[in-house]
Amino acid sequence: MSNPQTGPDPIRLHIAAEKLPRDGLEIRYEANEAERAALARHLDILEVRELRADLTASRWRGEGVKVKGSLRATLVQESVVTLEPVSQALNEAFETTFVPEGSRLAPVPQTGENEIHVDLESEDPPETFRGPQIDVGPFLMEAVSLGLDPYPRESDVAFEAVDTDPDPKAGVRSAFDVLTTLVPRETKDAKGE
Template identity: 40%
Template sequence: MKNRHGGDDGSPFSYPVKVGHISANPVTVHLEADARELEDLANIWQVLEVRSLKADLQIARWKKDGVRLKGRVEANIVQSCVVTLEPVESRIDEDFEQIFVPEGSKLARIVTNDAAEMVLDPEGPDLPEPFSGDTIDAGAAVTEFAALAIDPYPRKPGVEFADHLEGDADGKSARPNPFAALKDWKKD
């Protein structure tokens, strides 16, 4: 299924879902970015190229008025190697789950203890994402999870940073010390 280009939030990969049309039985949806969306994603993600982005989702009602997106996102991207600046191909293949609740919902409240401190479990589920209106953007959620999986320091296989030494083996630097002129200054 192809999607419309551009969403209400400016996301280049958009798939709006009307919350009122979602049932308790999960609906399976296949999303795939077209050439224009891939180009826009490459600009946003600051990579050389996004060759493909697709996702298989299950969209279902969560509790009374929430929505659960659960699925898998796959992408092929080309980035610059942080050592050689040569192109490096990367593959993203991630499972994800996101829950959306209406703004002001009791389900979106952050749990606090007796001292009014937030209680967050780093291994626990993410907090529900609030939405306003009657529509959520499943495409923007897919884009976000794919972006989180991008390697921030891609390297070509076998390439390492060379050791860098400030000075030679004698301990004398070839560069002049910028503070050398200050050594003769003394306070009277």
């Protein structure tokens, strides 16, 4: 069975690769408060309110393990427009394949700088693991990271166009002219202006 633990990575979810039932292993994972707080720090966001995964781990091509299912999270980031907290619901399909190190199914290491190995049977090469357990935690963290909105903002807030090259003949002041009006009065007086 799986055993989530808090360690160097915010999320650790171990699967005993050698003891998988023939029909696959159902895994229900819910991050605890400490794991969610550590993940929020790791992702540099305000909060991870919820993180759940419903997964199935099953044998793949004899010696490999396929882990697939769904990942749900509620994340809170700072709006890039207003700097207010913005909530995001994440509901992603999750699928990763693992093979033991040294397996014939492992990705072929590139021997030269200009060599590329293409496996036509697989879109994504399998990940490798060492020992009797697979830690799925880092892959869950990666899925959450990739699902983050790169420009979070409230749904009713839009970026406004800013003219960075105003026409001086039209009487429009440049951004630098506007900034000079923000200088405190004492500073101007001290310079003798």
